[in-house]
Amino acid sequence: MNPYILRGQHLNCEHVRCCNRVVIFIARTFDDDDNMQPISNFLEHHYRHFNAAALVEAARAWRRLVDEGGTMFVTLAGAMSTAELGLSLAEMIRQQKVGAICCTGANLEEDLFNLVAHEHYVQVPHYRDLNPRDEQNLLDRHLNRVTDTCIPEEEAFRRIEKGMLSLWQEAAEAGEQLFPHQFFYRALRRNLFAEHYQIDPKDSWIVAAAEADLPIYVPGWEDSTLGNILAACVMQGEVPDANVVRGGIQAMIDLARWYRQTAADRAIGFFQIGGGIAGDFPICVVPMLHQDLHQDDVPLWSYFCQISDSTTSYGSYSGAIPNEKITWGKLAVDTPKFVIESDATIVAPLIFAYVLGW
Numbered sequence: 001m002n003p004y005i006l007r008g009q010h011l012n013c014e015h016v017r018c019c020n021r022v023v024i025f026i027a028r029t030f031d032d033d034d035n036m037q038p039i040s041n042f043l044e045h046h047y048r049h050f051n052a053a054a055l056v057e058a059a060r061a062w063r064r065l066v067d068e069g070g071t072m073f074v075t076l077a078g079a080m081s082t083a084e085l086g087l088s089l090a091e092m093i094r095q096q097k098v099g100a101i102c103c104t105g106a107n108l109e110e111d112l113f114n115l116v117a118h119e120h121y122v123q124v125p126h127y128r129d130l131n132p133r134d135e136q137n138l139l140d141r142h143l144n145r146v147t148d149t150c151i152p153e154e155e156a157f158r159r160i161e162k163g164m165l166s167l168w169q170e171a172a173e174a175g176e177q178l179f180p181h182q183f184f185y186r187a188l189r190r191n192l193f194a195e196h197y198q199i200d201p202k203d204s205w206i207v208a209a210a211e212a213d214l215p216i217y218v219p220g221w222e223d224s225t226l227g228n229i230l231a232a233c234v235m236q237g238e239v240p241d242a243n244v245v246r247g248g249i250q251a252m253i254d255l256a257r258w259y260r261q262t263a264a265d266r267a268i269g270f271f272q273i274g275g276g277i278a279g280d281f282p283i284c285v286v287p288m289l290h291q292d293l294h295q296d297d298v299p300l301w302s303y304f305c306q307i308s309d310s311t312t313s314y315g316s317y318s319g320a321i322p323n324e325k326i327t328w329g330k331l332a333v334d335t336p337k338f339v340i341e342s343d344a345t346i347v348a349p350l351i352f353a354y355v356l357g358w
Contacts (some may be wrong), residue, residue, distance in 0.1 A: 039353040051342050058305040058338035059354035062097075062269065065303050066355070070267035071099030072303070075282060077274025079146045081110035083345045086205035088352040093208040097355050099268065100215040100258060102282040105224025108180060108216070110146075111206040112187075113156035116196040122150040161229050163192045165238065168230065172244045179246045179254070180226075181209070181216035217255050219248045219281040248281070255285050260298060269303030273344045275310060275318025287329040304331055305338040307347045 047056045062072060076085070081103075092098050114121070124130070124138075127148050135145070143150035151157075167183050178186075187193060188210040201207040209216060221227050233239040262268055272279040289298045304325070310318035322337035331337065340347050 039358045054340045059351045072269045075272045075278045076103035076107040077276045077278040081107045082146045088349040089205040090208035102217040105221040115204045117155035118198040120152040120155040180218045180221045185210040267302035270301045272306040300332045307340045307344040
């Protein structure tokens with residue numbers, strides 16, 4: 001029996017690992033009367049200035065938002081799932097520190113790829129030294145590189161493809177149209193890939209999201225491996241209609257419904273990892289409600305934080321500072337705003353650890 005099909009007892013430690021697992025924090029759990037919080041205390045004592053101070057201030061404000069009954073909307077750009085952010089994000093979801101997620105199609109699928117093919121991933125620690133011939137050799141081995149990590153085509157893409165195709169065909173036959181994450185939830189709840197699990201499911205954020213039935217929004221899902229596969233399946237006649245997977249306009253309509261319902265009784269913060277469509281798409285729901293639906297009673301986002309290594313530039317969304325969002329009706333003058341100019345694979349797990357009290 002695959003040991004990862006059934007969830008076992010949690011170890012008496014929590015791991016926050018970044019990217020290729022070079023950075024590892026181990027926080028021992030304590031009894032209720034023990035106030036030690038090793039990672040949080042370390043951050044409070046040592047992270048006092050510049051981006052370090054912004055990290056702590058953003059984490060404090062997140063904790064305060066949740067403690068006061070609010071919720072956080074998290075966006076994932078880049079390759080955070082391949083960077084194994086699930087090691088900390090999954091616990092954030094389980095402890096209800098996250099109310100919804102917007103992510104790229106790559107982040108949605110790559111957490112599942114890692115779940116079923118982790119042992120076949122290939123690390124390339126000296127990726128900066130690769131020449132074009134080295135890159136071609138990786139392709140010849142059916143290894144697709146994401147910075148220092150190669151995703152194996154056969155064990156990841158092709159292993160998932162067959163199961164997802166069956167779900168798309170089933171939905172099409174039943175006249176259903178589902179969002180991308182709903183197909184993932186259906187696969188996980190049916191244990192469609194459980195025999196292939198190669199990590200503990202508690203370290204997968206998509207598993208935690210499925211268990212919590214967390215709302216997920218995936219704009220531009222066609223810009224993903226499985227999106228490409230669906231297009232090919234439609235072209236080959238294996239799936240009758242690409243609309244079996246609901247698209248971005250439907251996602252915005254559903255997000256607007258979620259935002260109105262949620263904001264009716266709680267504040268909603270916006271925590272953005274990277275930039276691009278994962279961040280720009282959902283933050284626009286507020287001005288859309290105000291300016292296009294004329295619903296002036298809908299509150300603005302109550303918190304904003306962006307982790308980015310983009311420099312402030314001309315016309316770049318990723319490089320836009322928070323104050324620019326005031327002019328678009330997304331944030332208010334007094335909205336708590338934080339920018340952390342650093343590597344999200346380092347910063348995000350530390351913030352999560354602080355919010356969780358590790």
